[in-house]
Amino acid sequence: MSEFGSIPRYIGNYYLGENLGSGYSGSIFRATHVHTGEVVALKVQHVNHECPTNRYERHLYPSLQGGEGMPTLWACGVEGAWDYLAIDLLGASLDNLYRKSGKETMDLSSVCAIAIQLITRLEFMHSRGILHRDIQLGNCVIGLPPNERTIYMIDFGFSKRYIDPYTQRHIPDSRAKRDFIGNYWFSSVGVHCRGKVPSRRDDLEAAALMFIHLLTPRGLPWTRNGVPKTEEAHDRLKKEKRTARPEDLCRGLPDEFEEFLRYCRRLQFQECPDYERWREEFRALAVAEDLPESEDFIWPPVHRSKPHSKTGPRRSRSHAPAPEEMERILNDLTNLDLGDPVLGDRETVDEAVRKAKDAAKDDSTKDDNQSREVIDITSDSENDTTIPPPFLTPKAYKLTKLTKRASEALDNAGLSELVFEFVRILQSNSSRTLTKEGFTFIDTLYKQLADPSVFVLPMRTSRQRSADKKLQQEKEPTHVKLGVVARLRREVLGASSNRALAKMVEDFGQVTNKSSGRTVTKDGFAFLEGVAERLKVLQ
């Protein structure tokens, strides 16, 4: 029974079944077409409702038809006192899935898939001249089989055209005081806290906040006290949201999330976001993390997905202590001054460490999900005694170590070995994409070749990366990249000096960074091997 009395069993040609959900302005039912038997979701609202969202939605839906992840509108109308929309019946919302999982955070692989899909949905809506304006977990739902890997956008009750269909002009900005449209958790700071007119940038910022929320234990800080019930509580929430710094919200998360949030906040009112760039960023993140590259949203996650932790290095969940932990414990015991030695000597420690490592190795092979690589703690070359920091995959870790060694190389022979090693690491991975660690190696190699005396270990900070990425915006088509790399492959064998090699490495880095795919091609590998070969000769 709604405040307007009970909703009839039949509306339009539909027989109403189970109530799927109720929002502020109406209810959604599973409903069956009485003639065709087709099952839909029927969104029902009283015609006198103070917020007649069905009426708005009915006008926007036609512009969104045909887009992936946009529900089909099958019928709409008013019957008696009831305004209805018959749309595709869909599955659970991200909110439901997330809550039901009982986990503190969502896994990174799922969030990358959500990010790629949501950015695509927003790009589509924006291309049709429409802003969503109410991005939240409850408004992203998965399809029913066979479309359960696709995320659909629903609830266009707050949506609005930002391009005037007659003049084709962008809506104007305004400083006039306006009522807030959106939701408490994810609406952008500009719209929610500063009363700005929403535009494309704000849909994207809401999406960014949603991704961060999913990766943060207990969610974004301002969501933790529930929906504000008083004006004061709402003001407190807005202040908390306005003053939260991206670096604090994103501490412990992969850089991409902080960069994306900053990017959204830097966009101008009328600026068109670079959707492709951010899809590519989240794809590359999945690759760098050794996660499946697919943007399919697979729920529950069945692949080798990493449990997300914001708090520190991921720990092996094997029963034996992790090797480095065991080493620390044993060292502490060795150093305990108890009069009589507890552990005889260093050899005993080393033996125990070896056993712990073997045990960890055994456990890790039993459960590939939990620990994918045991770092050899006893060798000091490419492996190290430290566990990779959070979000460094074995590939990233090896590349980081290799970069450090390249920065310390004293001669061409040493550099040559390292370039061969670089090729081996890239080729041993299923993804041959140049990740940020790969680019850092290329930067380092370039600097060593150009002038080792002024070499400084390049540290890619978020800010530097953003600057680099500006360059990427001028994308070059793949055929340009292929042409340049093929030329470099040919020319490298005739390079007569380190400076000539440096220039080629620089060109290779740039063309790979600027191209739409950062995969190292056959020519790319041949070029790198050519550099290594040349270095052996140019002593």
Ligand SMILES: Nc1ncnc2c1ncn2[C@@H]1O[C@H](COP(=O)(O)OP(=O)(O)OP(=O)(O)O)[C@@H](O)[C@H]1O
């Ligand atoms: N097409 C659909 N198929 C299945 N369930 C749906 C569908 N559309 C909506 N729902 C369910 O109904 C809930 C409310 O839907 P929706 O957000 O469109 O309604 P609303 O009245 O605008 O809600 P709110 O006031 O919360 O914005 C959703 O969270 C979802 O669980």
